[in-house]
Amino acid sequence: MTSHLMSVAERAQLAMMLEVCAFPKPGNVDRCHDYSNTRLEHFLASTIFARPALEEAASGKGRIGEIIGHAVRQTSVHNGGNTHFGAFILLIPLVYGGGIEGAEKAIVKTDVSDAVAFYKAFALTSVRINAEDELDVNDPKTLNELRERNITLIDVMQHSAANDMVAREWINGFMLTRRGADILHQIGPGREAIVEMFLTLLATEPDTFIIKKHGREVAEQTMTKAREVLDGRRVLETFDAECIDAGINPGSIADITIAAIFIALGEGWEWDS
């Protein structure tokens, strides 16, 4: 075991790489599946290109909202669209703070400048937002409103938490990230543990990315199917094919999976056994 030789930024890159390679991850891009416009290589290119922002975060200096923006910009240089926006929302504070405890201390210090930087980064992505959202990322008035109301980035996450499980991590102590890392420790070493952890989160949490795209009922059906796979009552590959056919991709749980791998690696979980 030689993970102690890794820098924190490299550990984050390794987590991004291991997540996208893990297969089959029902409905998501993995070693066996591409989307027509977003392919394995796009995720891996983002993993390479995010290094400067991850190193900036690892320095523990600078502002988290801006560093998330840098990561989004550095990884927007290919044609694969947004690959890791949600993952950066989690990874940047976790790298910045050197873990969950440090991330929590860092995010309470975010201010309106972080919120503004974050919304500017958000506007670069095509991440689905709720049409009824009062702080519309595509509305130029939003930045003024953030400033006038002195809204911090943690306020933004609080605002989004009801409908977005990635934002919720910021206000609940990175609960699912912690749980995902614990699951990896329980299962033990090796890449196969990643798929099982992903399925376990999918069976127990409605993926908010699926809810935004397909509604709550589809997210709940997906949970049930994931449970059936874990219980041996449904074939994993069948579930994967069903998700792909219906355009169901559990993108938020994939983001949390990356954060969980990052934490577990830092605690000695071995990917390479």
Add this chain to the structure above:
Amino acid sequence: MTSHLMSVAERAQLAMMLEVCAFPKPGNVDRCHDYSNTRLEHFLASTIFARPALEEAASGKGRIGEIIGHAVRQTSVHNGGNTHFGAFILLIPLVYGGGIEGAEKAIVKTDVSDAVAFYKAFALTSVRINAEDELDVNDPKTLNELRERNITLIDVMQHSAANDMVAREWINGFMLTRRGADILHQIGPGREAIVEMFLTLLATEPDTFIIKKHGREVAEQTMTKAREVLDGRRVLETFDAECIDAGINPGSIADITIAAIFIALGEGWEWDS
């Protein structure tokens, strides 16, 4: 096309990533195939971990033999064994010199200290060498002999060129690297071009890694089969399965493929179309 935003080191990492993902590459680790001890994730982890050595090379400072050693050490932190030794022999001077012309200028400046550093790096890998080799990498006397005879790293490559097509690139102006890049330009953009370029090199050059492991006859049979695939007289997937079953992996042509992708990307070839 946004490759102009990439640093030279990132371009080298992208080349390493694109090569290992390209599939099917008969006999080699790719998106669809692992070896039992060396898997896709090991190649991608090396791609991530090589960044400091690639940045050192991109600075154009330091000694090439030592930087190759740094790359080998930085990527020896996983259990997948040697993944990119041959690729680094090509990439480090190419990154250092900013292309083939610069690499040629740089390698003629190598001296005995480069040769010593290279042999020390070599000893870390389990790369197959010829039993009759007079400069045995596992023999401690070798380093003394290098020093006494004032052997430079380009001398080492000249010495190895007859039996090693990667070493041969150092003394023939990176001829196959150039040819591979030209083939990519001819075929056009997109990841599929990488497999076709790989097959074209495989059909026209006996892979010296195959020769060392299985003898010249097997290498020549592999050339013939690659030609048949290109001519539509053999199914690519069948050829791939045959190579895997027989343990035939064209590792040296894979190394040259990485160098060729690196050069082609720098000349505007688009991977991402």
